[in-house]
Amino acid sequence: MRTQLRSDTPLLEFWEATRLSADDARYPDQAEPAAGTEEAIRAALAGVLVRGCGQRTGTVLAKGGNFVQARTTPSAGALYPFEVLVGVSVGERCVTYLYEVDSGQLNPLASAPPVPLAELVAEAGLADAAPAPVHAVVTLVARPWTAMAKYGRRGYLYTYLDIGHAATNLALAARAAGLEAAIHLRFRRQWLTHALGLAGTCREPQAVVTVTVPGPASAGRAAVEPPTGGDGVLTPVWRDRRQAWLEPPGDPERRNFEALRDISLSYAPTAVVRPGQVTSVAEPPVADPSADVALRRSTGGPVAHAALAARRQSAKGFLPAAVSLDQLAGLLDGLDGRLAADFAELAGAGVGVRLVARAVTGIAPGAYAYSVRRHALHPAGGGPVDEEDVLATCQRQDGLRHAGALVLLHTPLRELLREQGRAGLAEVHLHAAAVAQRLCLNAARERVGVTCVGGFDEAYAARLGRLPRDEEVIYLIAVGVADPAARKADRDPVAYSHGRTAAGFI
Ligand SMILES: Cc1cc2nc3c(=O)[nH]c(=O)nc-3n(C[C@H](O)[C@H](O)[C@H](O)COP(=O)(O)O)c2cc1C
Structure with missing residues (x-):
């Protein structure tokens, strides 16, 4: 007998999510997207992300003697106590993706409602010195407990250092790809925390790297090219059908995060500054x-x-x-x-x-x-x-x-x-x-x-x-x-x- 499914059942939703559509298939490096299109920007960005803070060949020993995927930047105890959120324009809206480094995927973050990219940039205080508008906002979000559970208070400093490595490497990777990048530390953290749906998650945006595709004024610079691979890094794939969720915190993590009030920049007013x-x-x-x-x-x-x-x-x-x-x-x-x-x-x-x-x-x-x-x-x-x-x-x-x-x-x-x-x-x-x-x-x-x-x-x-x-x-x-x-x-x-x-x- 065929079981009847009500249209609102989680089972039906699950079934829907498992179905493939020919439109979803995206193979990096197969067809080169036309320059300047959203596709081209995404392709270039995927290369920047993997070189900046993504996978490299091999594994490294982490907590509990487990091997984890090696990355392009170092991390205290190979704990990588941060998440990488990538805001890009999809039509009129800015969709924020979670870069899931281990699986090499970028999935839309469920907690971040879409807003126009220009609004995100302006409201968060990420105004750039570049003449062209910002094309992507990469937010490095610390999850302090990941490091502090092992290293205590010193672990909080390791979130700054780990994220500093990643922000620098992202900016260098962007520049090497012919893009412009700026590192931001003086932005409106509370606004961005809410815009990304991070409130109550015991996470804080510590640094933002804005990425801009140079306009005609910068003609003569290196062309923006999609990554070609071959160096052992796994270029992430943009996915739009599965939403990503952040792991919710437990009680010890909540208590720990609360105790950071006097140290964290998240609770301090910030004067927004243009990059130099x-x-x-x-x-x-x-x-x-x-x-x-x-x-x-x-x-x-x-x-x-x-x-x-x-x-x-x-x-x-x-x-x-x-x-x-x-x-x-x-x-x-x-x-x-x-x-x-x-x-x-x-x-x-x-x-x-x-x-x-x-x-x-x-x-x-x-x-x-x-x-x-x-x-x-x-x-x-x-x-x-x-x-x-x-x-x-x-x-x-x-x-x-x-x-x-x-x-x-x-x-x-x-x-x-x-x-x-x-x-x-x-x-x-x-x-x-x-x-x-x-x-x-x-x-x-x-x-x-x-x-x-x-x-x-x-x-x-x-x-x-x-x-x-x-x-x-x-x-x-x-x-x-x-x-x-x-x-x-x-x-x-x-x-x-x-x-x-x-x-x-x-
Ligand atoms: C902030 C920070 C602190 C670190 N502290 C130590 C340390 O005290 N001793 C050590 O042997 N390695 C240390 N490391 C290196 C990490 O163990 C190493 O980056 C991690 O195992 C990943 O390996 P990989 O750098 O080869 O990718 C540190 C790395 C960072 C970023």
């Missing part, structure tokens, strides 16, 4: 540059961002071998590249770059201030650095023991917090992540091993780096000869390197 060109590296005050160790410019030649993004990975351990000065020179080259961002006007903004050399052929062990302007290392004192120093600095993470050098990204943090408050905290972490992301890409070009390190003893690192009083280390990058056989050890739900007191839970 920003560099994230601060120049050190050096009285006598005659003692400088001049560094060679990278001879490797420019390698396309797409190739580097696909190749980037963290060293899981280092071999007991020295890195060469030339490798270091290539690693540090071009860190001051500019990006359009709306937090550009702060004088002296950005982080200082300090090198602690332990085993680098061509220079004596010790601390060096890096001058990005002169591309030179200025000796800052200190003597031999041993493995015990590295271990003590890096919370006894044994995989980092043989690092030949440590790069310390630093700033006078307390002064910054006094002057800029919570915006200062967020912005300096974006600067640090922007520098670290460029280091990661340079490392892929120079074939030198790097690991971004969040678990470090700040006071020990500052002493080792001979930092002036008041300067604090925000982020640390360990450099060395990567050991391809090394495996991460600390993948329990608890981060032993973070102890319980310093990182305590809110």
Whole structure:
């Protein structure tokens, strides 16, 4: 007997959703859409998204010893405590898609009602300096609990750093594809939170990358091309039939999120600012540059961002071998590249770059201030650095023991917090992540091993780096000869390197 289905039953809805329609089939790279159409913009954007923050070949070890899909940007504990929402025009409306990185799909986010893109841009305070209108709004939404359940309060800073890596890499990927991109931190967070249906989800939009297709005024720049693949990244597919939902929070997550009120930018009024060109590296005050160790410019030649993004990975351990000065020179080259961002006007903004050399052929062990302007290392004192120093600095993470050098990204943090408050905290972490992301890409070009390190003893690192009083280390990058056989050890739900007191839970 045939069972009668009422038209409103979930079963019938389910059945409808499972049916295929020939119109739905979209194969990337098959037919090239006409330039300037919504299809062409989506195709270009899909390439930017995957290079910026999507899948790369392979897996990485994450929580509980499980392997998860590797991505183009690093993440503390491979937890990726953020979601990527992509607003694009579909006819008159702006539809917001959730980029589901693991499945390589972009599905419309059920909680975000469609609004015209121009309205979204204007109301959220994302006005751009670009002459052409914004074509896509990529919102990086932190889910702090994902990191804080493991790392405690320090995990909140990791959301800033993880998102800073992704925002920087997205902007670089967009530029490499001939598009214009601007990173926004000073936008109307509450408005955007509601517009995206994020209220009550324990998530917060931390950064937005607006993407613009250059108009005729920018003729002569690289053409906007859909991705061609071939570098091992999985270009996401736009889907319109299945809606995406965000996982709802539980009670511990709610309590944790509530406790972020005094720290999070979401609860602070923001003055909207138009983007300018920003560099994230601060120049050190050096009285006598005659003692400088001049560094060679990278001879490797420019390698396309797409190739580097696909190749980037963290060293899981280092071999007991020295890195060469030339490798270091290539690693540090071009860190001051500019990006359009709306937090550009702060004088002296950005982080200082300090090198602690332990085993680098061509220079004596010790601390060096890096001058990005002169591309030179200025000796800052200190003597031999041993493995015990590295271990003590890096919370006894044994995989980092043989690092030949440590790069310390630093700033006078307390002064910054006094002057800029919570915006200062967020912005300096974006600067640090922007520098670290460029280091990661340079490392892929120079074939030198790097690991971004969040678990470090700040006071020990500052002493080792001979930092002036008041300067604090925000982020640390360990450099060395990567050991391809090394495996991460600390993948329990608890981060032993973070102890319980310093990182305590809110
Ligand atoms: C903010 C941040 C903090 C990190 N802290 C550490 C750390 O303390 N020790 C470590 O070995 N790796 C650290 N990593 C590297 C991650 O473990 C690594 O990115 C992750 O396992 C994914 O692997 P992949 O970078 O090769 O894609 C950190 C990465 C980020 C972005």
